[in-house]
Amino acid sequence: MLSWSTSRQRLLCNFPVLSVIKNLLSINSKWISTSANNPSPPTANALPGSLTPKAVSHTLACYSNEWRRALDFFDWVETKHSFVHTTDTFNRMIDILGKFFEFELCWALIGRMTRSPGSFPNHVTFRTMFDRYTSAHLVNEAISAYCRLEEFNLRDAVSYYNLIDALCDHQHVAEAVEICFGDMRSEDVSPNFAVDETKIHNLILRGWYKVGWWRKCRDFWEEMERKGVRKDLHSYAIYMDIVCKGGKPWKAVKLYKEMKRKGVKLDVVAYNTVVRAIGLAEGVDFSIRLVREMREAGCQPNVVTYNTIIKLLCGNGRLREAGRVLDEMRKRGCEPNVRTFNCIFVTLEKPKEILRLFDVMMGSGVSPTVETFVLLMRKFERWGFLRPVLMLWEKMIEKGCSPNQDAYNALIDALVDKGMIEMARKYDQEMYEKGLSPKPRPELTEKVEE
Template identity: 65%
Template sequence: MLLSMYLRRFDRLRIVCPPSFRLLSGKPISNVDGENHRCQEDQSSYDQKTVCEALTCYINDWQKALEFFNWVEKDSGFTHTTETFNRMIDILGKYFEFETSWSLIKRMTGNPVSLPNHVTFRIVFKRYAMAHLVQEAIDAYDKLDDFNLRDETSFYNLVDALCEHKHVVEAEELCFGKNVIGNGFSVSNTKIHNLILRGWSKLGWWGKCKEYWEKMDNEGVAKDLFSYSIYMDIMSKSGKPWKAVKLYKEMKSKRIKLDVVAYNTVIRAIGASQGVDFGVRVFKEMRERGCVPNVATYNTVIKLLCEEGRMKEAYEMLNEMPKKGCGPDSITYMCFFGRMEKPREILGLFGRMMRSGVRPRMDTYVMLMRKFERWGFLQPVLHVWKTMKESGDTPDSSAYNALIDALIQKGMLDMAREYEDEMVERGLSPRRRPELVEKSLEETLVCG
């Protein structure tokens, strides 16, 4: 509620604030009658968590996020921390605003409570890798001496970012090729090989994964829990879950103690190869061995139950989660939404989700709108859209396209055109739709 209040106030302030001042200055805001006084009254209510949540609401609109970021500091007296800076840098990186990101990093160094840390540059590496700017990511690593962060952790973060975003070839060259980065520290051979192995899995090159797994044996690289967890996941995703189960048994024979990540992989694999009941059996085994399930564990079991049409048992699992101190997340509810076929039942569960405080991801909203659109129901689409806007979430292009398609389906071309124009104003690219193009040409001819 507190966050919603701030967001509503900020939206009102944006209306009266001249656009030319929005990104650089908060002064016009403070001159609005009455607003400055109210901001001062609520000043103590702003904290790091609230500001981070507000920025998350603007994750699909970097300009609005930056506007809020500057405003909350200049007009409310809030002092940004390393965490709030990191959140803003992540949003900027999503839209390739790297120059602005570096200007914020420079600002961070001016205050002891906002100094850049390993997370800051992990975000930078990730965003460069996602933009396929590999050399820029490496150059960023080379700058870390200036921040006293050029160490083993940062090197792992760089390699992990490259592997995570399909630049495993470059990562392997960086670690083992001719132009290996000269570091003043040693790295774990097993950990680096695990990152590379996971990188090949991200590419879906299953043959290369098998080759690399065998290469680790040939080179005498010790395989640990994470090695097995990664390769079990590879076997599951490559359509060979029974081989993942075999690896699980091999781990047990070697007395390797499984953690929650390994168990989650095993439950998914054994559920796919031998059925949900065997997955539930492993779920019970992990609890008996003192390994506490996390939300991903419950999601895995719930998904298996939903896929088998055992919705009652899935609901029982959903109700059990809070009692075990493991509240459901948006993915939990998406497991249900994916199998439900009754609009009223979906809306009921969606309402329960919102009331429980679980924040939907953007793909949750899109999934529901697309589902209702396929069934030809416009009102539920509009309800989901309204809920999304009231929650302070900024729609992305997928959400806009889902709404526009639903409106076109019902012949509401004028309204669809309005939302398409809104997309363009926000810098998003709508899909080409013959219905809207024809309408536009017809209007042009009439006006002419």
């Protein structure tokens, strides 16, 4: 464990660009020694020849909460080291800019993409734009972006599905219904190509599910029946998920039996929904039996299947059995992911067990996400332990994870609880400068007023 003075110095000065670039791009010592407070990437005399699109994309992902530094790095590798950006690296940068509503910069990048055959915009580019517009509730702008797709030769069924899916993903299902079936079917938006009615209905059904309007989901499901819309595997999988989340898992089991009667062959996604539903309705032991049935039917469980079983076992306090499932999935060649460990972290209530499992996770090569760090920081903050919170924050920075709003709030709350107001205020100000929203805290406000 680092001393308090050393920990504090690193916490205040460390900046993800150093560790991220060091790990991903193997930058020389001159770069590493550059001041961490420099707002833009420092210049270097040379970079290794292994500067790949994948490495650049990973680095940009680490700046997902700091668009200015992400854009600095994006331009820097191009201008200083002649890196030729690909469509994937452009898409990554557009996603980060869109997250902060910098849509003019997004379109400027799209303009740059069109000038190079190797980075021409694709369906992912505009799916990203649809997502960011609709998440900002800019529905008209999303529709306008779709209408411009003729310029890029991308006005097709895939883009149409992407627009409807993005609207449904971000609680604009009513607008999606209007576009597909209502008054918004104008010439600008209406497809002049064949559309799969089952797929469109599935997207809207899933949209009502994401909004959480269970009655509307049921009505729409019955409407599909009245209209004679063919229900496929995905229709059943979505509706099973709906009734399960709506607190009626036994209905999902009933639908599963209906699918079997109709001869619908289940895939692993549908099986995973039923595994969760039957576990909630009849107990985790029935879920384990269903997993055996999956294998007998030739459908191999994946990491989601095992995560579902582990979560059900942990929810019933059967932690030892959850550990055995963890071992079994490894033996069967299915490596656990960060969600696997998060399922167990949620249940653990002993600090030593959490730290031990955290070491196991790191040792197995599974990298924690920002969500993992926030989950653990909140646990230790609730128990009144500041040092593990600081250790986790430092580890998060070291791993190149750019702290989000939840991470900052977890750290600041822990500092405020221990009376470290000055340090808490520094992080509060840092949040504000990054464009994140600190939550109101009387302790910090009172100090400023004094």
